Amino acid sequence: MNRESSFDRFSDIDERFLREAETARPSRLSRVLTVAACVAVMAVTLSFATGLWKIDVPVEKAPHLCPTLDGEFAIGAPILKQLTYRDTRYAFLSTETVNEKALGEKLGAIASDVPCEDCASYFDTFRSEDDNGTLYAVKGIDTAYMLWLVRDDGVELYAAKDMGVCRVGADLFSTRLHLQELLQSVRFQSAAAMQQSSTHFVTLPSQNDALITFLEALSDSRAAEVSDTASEKLLYQLQFRLQNGAHLHILLYEGGYVRWNDHAFVMDAEPFDTLIATMDLLR
Amino acid sequence: MTDEQLIALYEERDEQAIALTEAHYGAYCNTIVRTMLDTKEDCEECLADVWVRVWNAIPPTHPRDFKAYVARVTRNTACDRLRAAYAQKRSRHRGCDALEEWEELVPSTCNVEQEAEWKDLFDRFLQSLSKQSRVIFVKRYWFMLPIERIASELDVKEDRVKTCLLRTRRKLKQFLEKEGVSI
Numbered sequence: 001m002n003r004e005s006s007f008d009r010f011s012d013i014d015e016r017f018l019r020e021a022e023t024a025r026p027s028r029l030s031r032v033l034t035v036a037a038c039v040a041v042m043a044v045t046l047s048f049a050t051g052l053w054k055i056d057v058p059v060e061k062a063p064h065l066c067p068t069l070d071g072e073f074a075i076g077a078p079i080l081k082q083l084t085y086r087d088t089r090y091a092f093l094s095t096e097t098v099n100e101k102a103l104g105e106k107l108g109a110i111a112s113d114v115p116c117e118d119c120a121s122y123f124d125t126f127r128s129e130d131d132n133g134t135l136y137a138v139k140g141i142d143t144a145y146m147l148w149l150v151r152d153d154g155v156e157l158y159a160a161k162d163m164g165v166c167r168v169g170a171d172l173f174s175t176r177l178h179l180q181e182l183l184q185s186v187r188f189q190s191a192a193a194m195q196q197s198s199t200h201f202v203t204l205p206s207q208n209d210a211l212i213t214f215l216e217a218l219s220d221s222r223a224a225e226v227s228d229t230a231s232e233k234l235l236y237q238l239q240f241r242l243q244n245g246a247h248l249h250i251l252l253y254e255g256g257y258v259r260w261n262d263h264a265f266v267m268d269a270e271p272f273d274t275l276i277a278t279m280d281l282l283r
Numbered sequence: 284m285t286d287e288q289l290i291a292l293y294e295e296r297d298e299q300a301i302a303l304t305e306a307h308y309g310a311y312c313n314t315i316v317r318t319m320l321d322t323k324e325d326c327e328e329c330l331a332d333v334w335v336r337v338w339n340a341i342p343p344t345h346p347r348d349f350k351a352y353v354a355r356v357t358r359n360t361a362c363d364r365l366r367a368a369y370a371q372k373r374s375r376h377r378g379c380d381a382l383e384e385w386e387e388l389v390p391s392t393c394n395v396e397q398e399a400e401w402k403d404l405f406d407r408f409l410q411s412l413s414k415q416s417r418v419i420f421v422k423r424y425w426f427m428l429p430i431e432r433i434a435s436e437l438d439v440k441e442d443r444v445k446t447c448l449l450r451t452r453r454k455l456k457q458f459l460e461k462e463g464v465s466i
Contacts, residue, residue, distance in 0.1 A: 006401070007382065007385050007424075008359060008362060010401075010405055010424060010425060011358050011362075011425070012402040012405070013402065013405045013406055013409060014402075014409075017409050017417065018351055018354065018421065018425065019351075020418060020421070021421035021422050021425065021426065022426075024414075024418040024422075024437060228414075230413075231411065231412065231413050254450075255413070255416065255447075255450050256446065266443070269449060
């Protein structure tokens with residue numbers, strides 16, 4: 001087998017891929033973003049010019065994004081530059097097994113029992129039709145209280161509405177007691193205990209060069225579509241514990257994709273791959 | 284004239300088929316060839332070879348998608364010329380960069396012999412990619428488009444295209460190794 005053969009055989013790919021490549025145009029999203037950016041720049045310029053927007057308004061306060069965190073961190077890559085974090089934690093794996101269906105049913109029952117506005121939507125995430133695979137564990141972390149679910153197809157943060165959990169942390173404390181009572185195989189730990197008990201949970205010093213470079217590069221990364229990450233393999237999760245005690249999760253996917261709740265970015269290869277290599281070494 | 288009627292002419296060995304194919308798909312094939320080869324003479328000679336190859340292949344071949352089939356023959360013919368020029372180092376055509384990039388995917392040993400198996404491998408691999416990665420990869424290594432043109436067509440930065448290609452080549456390498464092709 002030589003270059004000619006494999007290169008020639010690539011000629012035989014299915015016609016639909018050829019048609020797709022021929023007809024591909026810039027995504028509507030990128031065009032919309034470009035137009036939106038232009039409109040935003042014009043609007044901001046106009047606001048300054050007319051005195052409608054005073055410059056002392058903190059830019060990082062994005063009221064539509066996680067408002068109870070007081071803008072400590074908001075969705076949007078540039079804001080990441082303003083992050084102050086105590087330490088970082090990475091994805092972990094667990095060995096406990098939980099039956100997904102049974103878990104879903106129990107969680108559903110709990111959701112209806114607990115008087116908490118956000119609980120229903122939160123628990124709905126466990127029963128989504130998009131959720132495939134067997135749950136291996138459910139873990140809660142102290143303080144901000146988040147549920148971590150790890151599946152057999154790799155490390156996965158299931159609790160997509162973790163920020164919502166942050167918002168209703170006090171209410172969910174009682175929910176947690178219900179969960180523990182009803183779900184024998186669910187275990188809740190403090191962050192420190194969980195870190196000690198898991199072999200795949202590593203801490204990287206906050207002054208790590210690879211991490212600093214990564215965060216700087218992330219601030220300059222480009223917006224991507226969340227759907228782009230769907231076919232990519234989840235490599236790691238970064239968990240930042242901020243100085244105000246809140247937690248922030250960033251998911252790293254193959255291909256340089258970084259996801260943060262419902263937002264996705266694509267990064268340059270070098271800082272991304274360097275951080276992945278650093279984390280690989282630490283495992 | 285429909286593609287089926289064109290194919291029928293080939294099967295009847297009617298030489299009009301060649302002229303009609305050129306009239307229908309000459310410009311399209313010329314576009315493919317021009318992205319790979321530099322000189323006008325090379326392109327013209329290549330296209331002449333394409334019409335002969337199609338004439339010789341049909342029958343017995345009966346393409347399901349005639350346009351794609353002609354495009355495939357065009358690419359293969361241009362690749363042959365590109366490779367000959369590349370090996371003799373007598374000229375550096377446009378497509379040489381893509382060919383060089385592909386070198387890191389050249390298998391040393393493999394257990395994939397049949398064309399159908401290769402097709403299946405590549406199809407499965409392409410299917411596993413995100414749409415943008417797939418489009419960029421096919422534009423680069425099938426249509427052999429220059430990186431700057433891909434970036435322009437998709438309205439993305441050239442660096443983004445390069446990064447995407449690098450990552451996709453790595454993925455393909457891993458995929459092929461997993462399927463028993465040693466790189």
